[in-house]
Amino acid sequence: MLKRWGMVIDQNKCVGCWTCAVACKSINNEPLGVHWNRVLTTRPDEDAPGKEPVAATAIDVPHGEFPDLELAYQPLACQHCTDAPCRRVCPVNATFRRDDGMVLIDFERCIGCRTCFAACPYGVRTFNWQRGQYGSDFEVGYGRDYRWNDRLVFTPERPVGVAEKCTGCVERIDNGQEPMCVAVCPAGARVFGDLGDPDSEISFTIKQQGGRQLLADLGTGPGVYYLPVSRPNKEHI
Amino acid sequence: MVERKKATASGGYIVMSVLAAIAMIGFGAWIYELVYGLAVTGMRNVISWGLYIFTFAYFVKLSAGGLIVASTAEVFGVSALKPLTRIGVLTAAICVAVAAMFIIPDMGRPDRLLNLLMHPNFRSPIVWDISIIALYLAMSVIEFGLLSAPPERQWRSLIKTLAILGLPAAFALHSITAWIFGVQISRPYWNSALMAPMFVVSAILCGSSLIALIAALLQRFAGFRFESSTWRALATMMAASLAVDLYFVFCEYVTVLWGVVPRDMIPYRMLMPNGKFGALTAIEWIVGGVGPFVLLVLPAARARVGYIVTSAILILAGVYAFQIGLTNVGEANPLIQLPPGTSLGTFTDGASVFQLVGQYAPTWVEYAILAGLVAFAVLVFMVVYRLLGVQMREPQSSLPAA
Numbered sequence: 001m002l003k004r005w006g007m008v009i010d011q012n013k014c015v016g017c018w019t020c021a022v023a024c025k026s027i028n029n030e031p032l033g034v035h036w037n038r039v040l041t042t043r044p045d046e047d048a049p050g051k052e053p054v055a056a057t058a059i060d061v062p063h064g065e066f067p068d069l070e071l072a073y074q075p076l077a078c079q080h081c082t083d084a085p086c087r088r089v090c091p092v093n094a095t096f097r098r099d100d101g102m103v104l105i106d107f108e109r110c111i112g113c114r115t116c117f118a119a120c121p122y123g124v125r126t127f128n129w130q131r132g133q134y135g136s137d138f139e140v141g142y143g144r145d146y147r148w149n150d151r152l153v154f155t156p157e158r159p160v161g162v163a164e165k166c167t168g169c170v171e172r173i174d175n176g177q178e179p180m181c182v183a184v185c186p187a188g189a190r191v192f193g194d195l196g197d198p199d200s201e202i203s204f205t206i207k208q209q210g211g212r213q214l215l216a217d218l219g220t221g222p223g224v225y226y227l228p229v230s231r232p233n234k235e236h237i
Numbered sequence: 238m239v240e241r242k243k244a245t246a247s248g249g250y251i252v253m254s255v256l257a258a259i260a261m262i263g264f265g266a267w268i269y270e271l272v273y274g275l276a277v278t279g280m281r282n283v284i285s286w287g288l289y290i291f292t293f294a295y296f297v298k299l300s301a302g303g304l305i306v307a308s309t310a311e312v313f314g315v316s317a318l319k320p321l322t323r324i325g326v327l328t329a330a331i332c333v334a335v336a337a338m339f340i341i342p343d344m345g346r347p348d349r350l351l352n353l354l355m356h357p358n359f360r361s362p363i364v365w366d367i368s369i370i371a372l373y374l375a376m377s378v379i380e381f382g383l384l385s386a387p388p389e390r391q392w393r394s395l396i397k398t399l400a401i402l403g404l405p406a407a408f409a410l411h412s413i414t415a416w417i418f419g420v421q422i423s424r425p426y427w428n429s430a431l432m433a434p435m436f437v438v439s440a441i442l443c444g445s446s447l448i449a450l451i452a453a454l455l456q457r458f459a460g461f462r463f464e465s466s467t468w469r470a471l472a473t474m475m476a477a478s479l480a481v482d483l484y485f486v487f488c489e490y491v492t493v494l495w496g497v498v499p500r501d502m503i504p505y506r507m508l509m510p511n512g513k514f515g516a517l518t519a520i521e522w523i524v525g526g527v528g529p530f531v532l533l534v535l536p537a538a539r540a541r542v543g544y545i546v547t548s549a550i551l552i553l554a555g556v557y558a559f560q561i562g563l564t565n566v567g568e569a570n571p572l573i574q575l576p577p578g579t580s581l582g583t584f585t586d587g588a589s590v591f592q593l594v595g596q597y598a599p600t601w602v603e604y605a606i607l608a609g610l611v612a613f614a615v616l617v618f619m620v621v622y623r624l625l626g627v628q629m630r631e632p633q634s635s636l637p638a639a
Contacts, residue, residue, distance in 0.1 A: 032584035038591075040575035059577040074575060085422060091363035092352040111352050112275075112345015115363050117285040121423035123571040126582045127285060127345065130276035133584050160274045161345025215572060218422050 004101040005173060006195035006223040007182065008202050008211050009075055012231075013189035016041070016060065016073035020181035020190070024077070027141040027169065027180040029156040031132025036124070036166040037077035037181055044072040044229035072229045075190075077181070078103060078124045078166035079214060082221030086116035086125065094163075098148070101195070101223050102168045106151040110162040117163070121215050122222075125165045128158050146171035195223065248458075249619065256616040263609010266602045267342050275345055277602045282582040283595030284568045288603040289343035291564040295443070295557055296336035296614075297370075297414045298436065302444015303329030304377055304403045306474070311400030317470040320463055323384045324455070325448055327621060330377035332447075333410070335614040337370050342606050362416045369410045376406055385625055411436040418567065426504035426567040435485045442478035443556040445471055446549035451618075453546040459622075472545050476533035479552060483526050486559075503574070504566045517562040525555010569595035 016039050024030070024037035043063045062071035080103045081087075087095045087103060094109035095116060117125050139156050146154040154167055169179035173192075177183070182190040193202035202225075205211065211225030270277050280287045303325035310318035310325075341347050357364045380399040383392055412433035418424070419432030449471045455461040493501045508518045529548035571579060578593035599607075 033581050033590040035580035035590070038577070038580065040573070040577070042575050061576070076573065088358075088360050089362065089421075091358055091361040091367070092349075092356045093358045094352075094356075109349070109352055109356060110346065111349045113340075113343070113363060114285045114345070115361070115417070117282065118418075118421050118427075118568065119423055121572045123283070123573060123579045126282050126580055127275070129281065129583045130274035159346070163345075220422075 002099060002196050003194050004196040004223065005080070005168065006101065006193065006202055006225065007179070008191045008205050008225040008227060010189045010191075010205075010209075010227040011044075011072050011074060012227060012229045013187045014039070014073040014075060015187050017186065019184050019186055020075055023180045023184040024166070027172075028154070028167070029134075029139055029141040029143070031128075031134055034126045034132070034164075036126065036164070037075065040074045040076055042072050042074045044070050074226065075181070076122065076124065076214075077224075078168070079122050079220070079222030079224045080166075080168055081223070083219065085119040085121065085220060089115045089119040091115065096151075102170055102173075104148065104151070104153040104167055104170060105163055105165065106153065107155055107159055107162050107164070108152045112161040112163065114163065121218055121220065125163050127163055128160050131160050132158065142171055148174070249623070253616060253619055256612040256619070259612035260609045260616060263606045263612065266605035266609065270342060270602050270606070271347075276583050277600060279598045279600050279603065281592070281595075281597075283571065283579045283592045284565060284597035286343070286564055286568060287597055288599040288607055289339050291557075291560040292607055292610075293336050293339035293343070294414055294436075294564070295560045296332050296339060297410060298440040298443050298556065298560075299447050300329045300332035300336060300373070300377075300444065301407050301411060301437075301440030302446070302448045303327070303332070304373075304407050305441055305444060306448050306471075307380070308400040308403035308407075309474075311397060312404065315470060317464070317466040320467055321448055321452060321471075323381065323625070324451060326377050326381045326384060327618065327625075328448060328451060329444075330374060330381055331614050331617050331621075333370055333374050333377065335610055337367075337374070338610055338613075362413060362420060365413045366417060369406070369413050373406050373410050376403060407440070408437055411440040418563065421567075423572055424567045425498075425501045425572075426570075427563070429489060431485055431489055435482065435489075438478050438482045438485060439556055439559065442475065442482050443553055445474040445478065446552040446556075449475065449545050449549040450553070453542055453549075456542070468542060468545055472533050472548075475545070475548060475552065476530060479526065479530050479533070483522070483530075486521070500572065503570045507566050507569065508562060514562050514566055517558040520558035521555045521562070525551050525553075525558060529555075565595075565597055569597075571595075 018039050021035060021037045021039055025035065028036060030036060041059050041061065060071075062069040064070050080101055082101070084095070084097060084103050087097055091113060092109055092111055094106045094111070095103065096106065097103045112127070114127060117127065141156060142154065143156055145152060145156075148170065154171055158164055169177070169181075172179060178192045182192040191202050191205055193200040195203055195206075197203060205227070206225050209227050210231050211227055213222040213225055216222075278287060305325075306318050307322045307325035307329070309315050310322050341350075344350070353364065353367055376399055380396060380403070383396050383399070386392070415433040415436035418427040419429060421427050449468075452461070452463055452467070452471070456463060490505070493505050506512050507514045509515055510518070512518075529551040532544045532548045535544075574593060576593055577589070577591035579591065581590050581592060584590060
């Protein structure tokens with residue numbers, strides 16, 4: 001079967017430390033106010049989170065009333081959908097999908113119309129409204145352009161007026177490394193691998209533990225799976 | 238029929254100079270936006286379409302009236318509407334051109350506009366919309382050109398053909414513009430099959446209202462005199478499309494409010510009287526809905542220009558309110574509404590960079606560009622109208638052979 005990169009996130013292991021989000025910001029030199037990856041506060045029994053939007057009060061605030069409190073985390077970045085709505089609406093094919101499942105943006109083609117912002121059900125895109133502001137006066141992270149098929153899919157300093165989002169650390173995975181959020185997760189909550197290979201760790205985990213996609217009923221076919229905290233055949237370590 | 242009085246010219250030049258100045262200010266604001274990026278607008282990652290887009294959709298709708306009035310007159314031989322044919326086609330051309338111009342300041346990279354021609358994605362409603370806008374603009378400009386030729390040299394059969402094609406073109410234009418919103422599975426408030434018919438009807442509604450307003454202005458300032466049958470035809474068109482428009486919106490309300498599905502209800506709560514956008518609903522339903530409808534159908538009020546023009550203005554405000562609500566409410570609530578929400582994409586020292594529910598307020602830059610483009614539209618109308626007026630008075634003047 002064709003290679004299809006994917007990720008599984010175990011919400012039972014996630015401690016909501018934001019290390020993935022911070023590492024993502026660093027490796028990709030994301031400006032202040034831009035988060036490709038973030039950790040949302042949710043409930044353990046959330047059935048396919050987002051099915052019933054719960055506008056909880058704030059980050060890290062548990063649901064319920066003392067002492068019956070509950071809390072879980074849902075890291076969220078681009079889901080690298082098989083049939084990505086953002087790719088369908090992009091008028092200039094700036095958003096495209098590689099055969100290995102990675103949905104990428106060509107920074108040199110995007111016209112900045114933001115129809116993809118309206119289309120993405122996961123709200124994971126972010127726009128370069130202005131020249132990026134940084135906390136430090138030096139560049140951090142990968143630090144150079146990355147092209148795939150001559151298309152600029154990563155550049156440390158993004159042009160003003162184009163859309164961007166998680167690239168799945170395409171420059172790393174093409175060189176046999178894991179995406180940064182997977183590599184740094186201190187809880188080991190993330191597994192990256194080939195969904196096309198039924199014997200891979202990721203495929204096995206999803207099958208064995210009941211991995212769920214976000215807003216699966218929309219039929220976008222995300223490449224990211226979640227293992228909810230409350231799940232029938234949870235394996236305790 | 239139309240009977241012209243002597244128009245006063247001097248006042249017009251003052252108005253035109255003021256309009257040109259406003260248009261230049263708008264152009265300056267756009268340059269400012271180009272230099273500093275779209276961060277100078279109120280748009281951010283959550284509500285990433287604002288004033289430009291809802292005004293774009295509004296101008297697309299305004300362009301309908303003209304062509305539909307003109308085509309109805311030609312195709313169905315509604316003689317009462319005939320005097321409005323040329324004004325209608327001219328309004329259509331200008332409104333659709335200005336609608337397209339509203340897209341430019343909304344684009345992050347207007348310098349890459351040609352990518353739309355070089356790398357089009359035919360699955361994207363944006364590409365459909367740009368195609369139909371170009372076609373519609375070309376059709377209305379050609380039709381206007383043909384109608385402006387002296388009567389003895391008019392190419393009647395082509396005018397008739399264009400008028401017939403104008404109706405499906407108008408339907409396509411409004412349906413496709415509606416689908417930019419309506420097909421988005423990520424926006425429950427937009428994702429409705431009713432969106433396209435609703436846009437078509439509301440386009441006829443505010444388009445005919447705009448024509449009524451222009452006709453009244455011409456009657457007041459340019460010495461035109463339209464017969465009461467023309468006014469009655471316009472009033473009928475407005476009242477009928479207003480009724481159908483409100484009915485469609487009402488159907489949406491019933492479907493959602495009866496279902497009480499959370500993801501559908503969240504945007505609707507914003508539109509309820511106690512919601513954040515309750516005022517817009519009131520403007521849409523009362524100020525621009527029931528109010529003008531009563532004015533238009535009351536036997537005492539029918540065919541009285543004052544009532545019709547008042548209704549037209551109220552309707553134009555109501556449809557604009559609907560358009561603001563549609564864009565803002567649709568985008569304010571992401572499907573995954575968990576704290577801390579979505580990052581803004583910009584940074585202000587001391588303020589949160591996350592938003593759970595989208596906030597949007599236009600900035601002076603957006604208002605300046607809005608005023609500039611509206612002034613530009615009126616200015617173009619006045620200039621073309623004046624050139625055309627000269628031509629009308631002297632039909633036998635030496636025109637280059639067409």
